[in-house]
Amino acid sequence: KLLVLFWGFYLFFILICFLIFDLLIGVLLIKNNTFLGYPLPPYGPLITETQKQRFEKMGHDSSSYIVFDKFLGWTIGPNRKSNNGLYKSNSYGMRSDREYNRLVSDGIFRIAVFGDSFTEGVDVSNENTWPSILEQKLKKVEVLNFGVRAYGTDQALLRYKRDGQLFHPYLVIIGYMIENIRRNVNVYRPIYEHNTGGIGIKPRFIIEGDSLKLIPIPVKSPEELKSFIKNGTIFEKIEPYDYWYQKYKIAFQPNNWMFKLNSIKIAWLIYEKHARNLKRLYAEVNKEPFLVTVRILETFYNTVKQNGSRALVLILPAKGHLEEFMENHTKFWQPLLNYLEKRRIEYLDVTEALALEQLKSPVVYGHYTDKGNEVVAEVVKNWLLKNIITEKGTWTN
Template sequence: MQPTAKRRVVFRCLLVVGSFLFAIATTETVVRLMGQVDVDGNFSFQGQAVGHRVPPVTAITETLAKYQTTSITRMIYDAETGWRPRPHISTHGGNYRYNARGIRSPPKKYDLQPADGTLRIALFGDSFTHGDDVPFDDTWGAMLEEKLNALGIAAEVINFGVSAYGMDQAFLRWQTLGRSYSPHIVLFGFQAENVNRNVNMLRAFYAGGTGIPFSKPRFVLDDDGTLRLINSPTLSLDRVPKVMANMDSWKLAKYETFYDKARFAKRFWHCSRALSLAVERLSDNEPSRRIAPYRLEGEPARVTLALLSEFRRDVERHNAEFYIVHLPKESDLDRLLENRGCAYQQLLERVSEQQIVIDPQPRLLNAARADSLESLYQRHYSPKGNGIITEVITNILATTLADKR
């Protein structure tokens, strides 16, 4: 080969290598510029955690410091449930108001015993039961009270729902507060994603960037199938960041589903944000990841089913009726509208076999097809979405009550 030809080959090889390196450098730069780094140094890209992770100790420490220097946070520490609404507070422009017991309500006090001739209904659940994003009068609990009274049924609905609660916390709120109000009917809002919360104790591991810096209790299933409560009382405020910083020495670490030691290990590809992102995307089996927590043989589903059964038994021991209200999220309906199925269908069917389930999902789907999904949600339910849920519950309860007369 002539020297000139050799130079051309070398030049072309260098050009290819240079172009390749330039593309890598450009990709790395774009990923770094478009991503976000939190106070603990954890990197995320379009909401997805990327690369080496460390427990968010700094973030939680800062959140706790703010919490301890103010008296206006909506949530406060609770040794039994993890957190609960602050009594006598009004937030979100007056849309969220809580009475002396931390119950979302209009400015009123509920007597422990219902008035003679009044049907008392108690609601338990997370933010979809609490009615996040809408004023009190637009929650399905408030609408239910209004609808039943309009039908001539003297009813009082008390909303014990709390934002960010797991099903276990809702059950404990029934035990520690709700049952003292002697309701005739208990409605539990089943929001399926909370199956994950049932196997979580340190919320910061489950919900990155959380504004709730507390730990929560959880139940585990012993070999004989009985539920056992752990992390109760919950970690004191000063212990939360210390435990997170030293998870491997915490005696309950094996029960924290969302602490994966391998996830916090350093890998050689973590030196590159772009390469780390590629690894995350290639290894993320989204359909399997969505369905996994709801598999009937898995711990989250087994704990959930046992928890709901115990919830019902305890309600019935206190002479009340127990109903489950299925509360699908916007993403759940979106999957159904796109014919991708319900990720937790098997679990929902099993719950329906064991419990009385009120299911507004068909009505919500019809409304989404007739109008739009966005008309039913504004992160949580819109007034229209809450109205549909109210109508479904009202029809079933009114029919059931009429049959008993």
């Protein structure tokens, strides 16, 4: 009996110490249910104040630069200008100050580029995006910028199929930012990136047998999306196909007892960081994120070739990826490059060129700086001059 009493008292003492420790964590480390700026579970459909503010405006701003698209999720609206005046689009929703005819004029070599914000050129003016600089650097060349911020490679492929191929490009550049592997298995953006300002919903591809199957977005209008978010049914709509929701599902249950404890909230945050770790995602070549990503890239590349155009995958590192390369002199995304080489998919990785310039002046903060865009344009220009276009503006098949 004494032994039972001893162990009972001991366990009670440990429990009290743990609860005091947990309380101190809440008082000292957690502010407004965030830890070091990261939101903590349990999560709702809207996680940050920015998301809540954008939710209130959803569907009311008909002049917005980024607009809802029932096929792509979102896109750049035609003839739009952002509130700060930095971003402008033409009548086809390309980021450009000029218009392009659908039919290519004689003697013109047309390039179309697709991708996310690193292709669109977020944080710089229209003329300082790398597609615009590339057009300025070459004679008799047009570069059509179909990049859209926050896109996955899946959305880039779908935009090419719906919009891009109508302009009959001779070369299609597939801008692949290294973090895209996470987006390609996501449907509702706040689930995988809780701190994001956007609350977009997107289509995605799943692997079915030997092919890709498109899963369309489960809403037809911004009003319907707003309704699903407001009543909480958004999770039911995306549950079967959102890879990250399947991993994080318990963190979106508001009454889950685990998240009453501050220490478990922080432990969950560490788990999420591990699950989203890019090194891990690229190393696990037999897991869904890698398999879906390489299949999308291969499908994109082959679709372009079947349409009679040439394709190039352009590897674009963000700041963290570039710093990792400069520190360790290795590319954790090498398994992707190995796959592309094995499948004879042409690619161009601008990491080395950006790293060299980064030693002199900043090429990337949140996105590429003016200098960073110039470096990317120069690398692509040199590839074109070596492989396709001559200095005189003529080209070879």
